[in-house]
């Protein structure tokens with residue numbers, strides 16, 4: 001099988017932030033056999049490889065040295081159905097939102113709260129995508145990947161993926177594991193998850209709740225406050241919601257009684273969007289970049305911005321939040337190179 005590397009490839013349309021970026025080489029991976037072959041070829045030529053999914057959670061530099069390999073492995077296989085569940089093995093290159101919609105049309109439940117998250121199926125375990133009270137790790141059975149270090153095909157059971165809030169083994173070892181397939185165990189019976197306040201309010205007086213209705217409600221909530229990357233460059237939440245210890249939380253809470261907060265493993269989780277809004281930066285614009293006017297957690301590219309423009313804005317946001325609240329924000333999308 002030949003590897004067709006395209007030189008000087010424009011990645012502007014291949015990253016959701018729409019940052020101007022050019023790859024030294026680009027290749028679309030459509031068969032898993034190409035992966036070890038590409039790793040050997042890159043090693044021979046001493047070129048780094050960036051494995052790209054939908055480009056939804058990346059902050060790219062102006063030029064990307066080496067090879068950008070986009071995973072386009074297709075396919076959805078039904079491995080098993082029981083009275084309770086269905087086991088589905090899905091190619092990394094499938095588009096997340098279309099896959100979610102398809103599962104619901106088949107009567108397989110569990111992913112409805114994760115509607116409209118941009119990106120590919122293969123990227124979903126990397127940052128353990130989560131929204132509206134559900135994290136994808138709750139529905140994952142295993143993740144198949146090629147380990148570029150040991151040069152072996154591996155299958156990780158969910159409990160071995162080190163899933164955490166916006167975190168996983170794959171995120172902690174950037175570039176090492178190339179995810180090729182994700183296997184999901186979905187429920188045949190529907191158990192609504194409506195803990196997120198706007199969903200709870202929407203379905204408050206309803207007794208019969210259909211998963212497709214929840215899917216539609218999630219789509220509505222998202223489109224009402226999150227910009228569509230195809231019209232306004234963005235990578236969703238640009239910062240993680242910070243977790244502070246109990247003492248720090250109590251000090252903040254006594255000063256700001258309205259501060260949104262949620263339980264977390266080691267203290268309380270705060271809403272970064274609220275903190276950014278409180279320092280007056282919601283809707284702030286600095287040249288070609290800005291803080292989204294409806295959701296301050298999202299930084300946007302109005303067109304033609306570079307990573308430097310965005311990073312300068314991110315630094316300003318972090319500095320102001322640190323100064324007012326003593327809370328350090330952590331960037332969520334991965335910077336490369």
Ligand code: EPU
Pocket residue numbers: 130131132133196226235236237238239240241260271272273274275277282294295296297332
């Ligand atoms: N808030 C503000 N101002 C803002 C934004 C938010 O005051 O500009 C307040 C809201 O009023 C609310 C709280 O902050 O009280 C939380 O806001 P929201 O429900 O919009 O959720 P979030 O914590 O800002 C997280 C995820 C989103 C996910 C939503 C819904 C992270 C980093 N972000 O945002 O994920 O869709 O919850 O579950 O955890 C993403 O990762 O790209 C993403 C969009």
